[in-house]
Amino acid sequence: MNLGSIYRAQLKTTMAVQLQYRVSAIIWLIGLVIPPLVYLVVWRTVAEAGGGSVGSYDTAEFATYxxxxMVVNHLAFIWHMWEYDYRIREGVLSGLxxxxLHPIHADIAENLxxxxxxTLVVIPAAILMSVLFKxxxxxxxxNALFFIPAMIMAxxxxxFLGWALAMAAFWTTRINAINRMYFLGKLFLSGQMAPLALLPPALQTAASISPYRWMISFPVELLLGxxxxxxIWIGLAVQVLWIGIGLLAVKFVWRAGIRRYSAFGA
Amino acid sequence: MSYLRIIWIYFRLGILSELEYRANFFVQLLESLLGLAVALGGLAVVFNHTDTLGGWLPEHLLVLVGIHIHVGGIINMVISPSMQRFMEDVRKGTLDFTIIKPADSQLLVSVQRVEIWKLVDVVLGLVVMVVGMVRLRAAIGWGETAVFLLAMFCGAAIVYSFYLILSTFSFWFVKVENILVIFQSMYQAGRWPVGIYPDWLRFTLTFLVPIAFAVTVPAEGLTGQLTPQTLWLAVGIAAMMLISSRTFWKIGIKYYSGASA
Known part of the structure; x- marks a missing residue:
């Protein structure tokens, strides 16, 4: 059996599973929409008070941003750092x-x-927000063409970085704190809270050095022109670099972790 | 056995079990400080570009952030972990063990898990609140204090009832845990005064997901912006929510058929 057909099989099962949980898909959608909506409103309020714009962003551009x-974050987000703790604690991992085949393939296929x-739900949400906030x-x-590789690499x-992080569960059963730290950094430095251009210069530099900018902000900045x-070319190169680092991290952390797992499962 | 004793027992259990993991205290401290840094950083970035946000001064928002952290701490210390545990119990059928205990099941379910290190947030929130008040140089009389405490109590009652109602749905729907994700993400919206949101969202945050009552209203109470009408509305809704969540819980628990049945 080749990798392609394995992915196809995984896609089919995940679809079937997801279709069973339609209510939770809607619940999840609310969680996806709220944070960008909140920051959009905050910045729009600031822009309106300041004569219509903040920096180079006016109210309509904040909405677009x-x-x-929201769409980029949806397409790029992963949840395994919340799940591995459970997989290891309950022994689900043994079955996998x-x-x-390396379990990461099943996770990628599931994610995709x-x-x-x-996405069938996210697009209407994006259109609705687009109309509501003009x-x-x-x-x-x-830019639209460049956006495609930037998005895929994001x-x-x-x-890979998130999956490597999830492996922390091999060493500690309480990884929530670690995850929260990861996501707090992401909130700030990936452009989810404010366009990076509105942050102080030091934080802008930090965002570019960290992987966070390349997870969300870069494709967004790119698409906005x-x-x-x-x-753009430098950004794509940096993304390639982070993917490489992520792959290495996955490889080493997985190898070390799995050795530990068999040790305490036995 | 009195209710207070039951609550105390579970708190003690929470403390005891967490004392086994003392390193978690530092993890929590770090996490709380990071959370605070993001909240303050957010304010700093926003107020770097403006002087007031929807009529609120930076100091007002500092008080609001303090209350937001404080209330969030209470939710994450008791309400959220207990309800999560409860939903898991329903799914696995282990709720049977709770029901057979000779005490009120709603109470047992509501306090069954205490994540004691979240006290860090509870305390940190108070500190931020006080710092905000000091920077406002506002004199707080007994009147404001009483209004604030009443508003806080109503907010807590409303949020608790809201959580209970959502969790009770797990008697009928599986995988309701995700519903807590709604609250958690909606809760972020409470870090800003609800007045800035467009009407439909403000309505949602006030009546559907009652974060306005938990955070904005007490903050208004403390900074002297609260109208008597809003306060009485909060009291009325708190009473109504407590009663309806209790009723709904009773319906739910009757519907529950256990693991072996």
Missing amino acids: YIIV LLRP SYKALT ADWNVSLT FFVQF NLMLRE
């Missing part, structure tokens, strides 16, 4: 290990099919 943030399904859509074709930057061609 946060809608794209029996399969003649979940996204394929939920977003300003002015995207060039070049997903893998988050996936805030980046020069040179910056």
Whole structure:
């Protein structure tokens, strides 16, 4: 059996599972929409008080910004750091290990099919927000084309780093604190809270050095047309770099973790 | 056995079990400080570009952030972990063990898990609140204090009832845990005064997911912006929510058929 058909099989099962939990899909959608909505409203209030704009963003651009943030974050987010603790504690991992394939493949396939399904809900939400907040859509074709690889790589930057982080569960059973720290950093430095351009210069630098900017902000800035061609190429290169680091992290942490797992399962 | 004694027993259990994991205290402290840093950082970034936000001064928002952390701490210390445990129990059928105990099941379920290190947030929130008040240089009389305490109590009652109602749904629906995700993400919205939100969202945050009553209203009480009408509305809704959540719980528990049945 080749990798392709394994992925197809996984897609099919995940779809079937997801279709069983339609209510939780809607609940989850609310969780996805609220944070960008809140920051959008805050910044819109600030912009209105300050004569219509903050920095280079006016109210309509804030709307566009946060809608794209929402979609990008949806396409790129992963949840395994919340799940591995359970997999290890309850021994679910043992079953996954029996399969003649690295468990990360099942997770990627699951993630992709979940996204394929939920995007059908996210798009209408984005359109609705776009109408409610009078977003300003002015995207060039070049940027739209560059957005595709940037988006795909943003997903893998988050996936590999997030998955490596999930492996912390091999060493501690209480990984919530670690996860929270990870997400707090992400909130600030990935552009979820405010466009990075509105942060103090020191934080902008920190965001660029950290992987966070390349998980969300970069594809968003790109699509909004805030980046020069040179910056786009550099950004894509940095994403490749972080994917490489993420892959190495996954490899080493997994190997070390799995050794530990068999030690305490026995 | 009195209710207070039951609550105390569970608190003691929470303390005892967490004392086994003392390192978690420092993890929690770190996490709380990071959370505070993000909240204050958010304020700093916003007020870097403006002087007031929807009529609120930075100091007012500091008080609001303090209350937000404080109330969030209470929720994450008792309400949320207990309800999560409860929903898990329903799914697995282990709720049977709670029901057979000779005490009120709603009470047992509501306090069954105490994550004691979240006290860090409870205390930290108070500190931030006081710092905000001091920076406002506002004189707080007994009147404001009483109004604030009443508003806090109503907010807590409303949030608790809201959690209980949501959790009770798990008697009928599986995988309701995700519903807590709604609250958690909606709760973030409470870090800002609800007055800035568009009407439909303000309505949602006031009546559907009652975060306005838990955070904004007490903050208004403390900073002297609260109208008597809003306060009485809070009292009325608190009473109504307590009664309806209790009623709904009783219906739910009757419907529950156990693991072996």
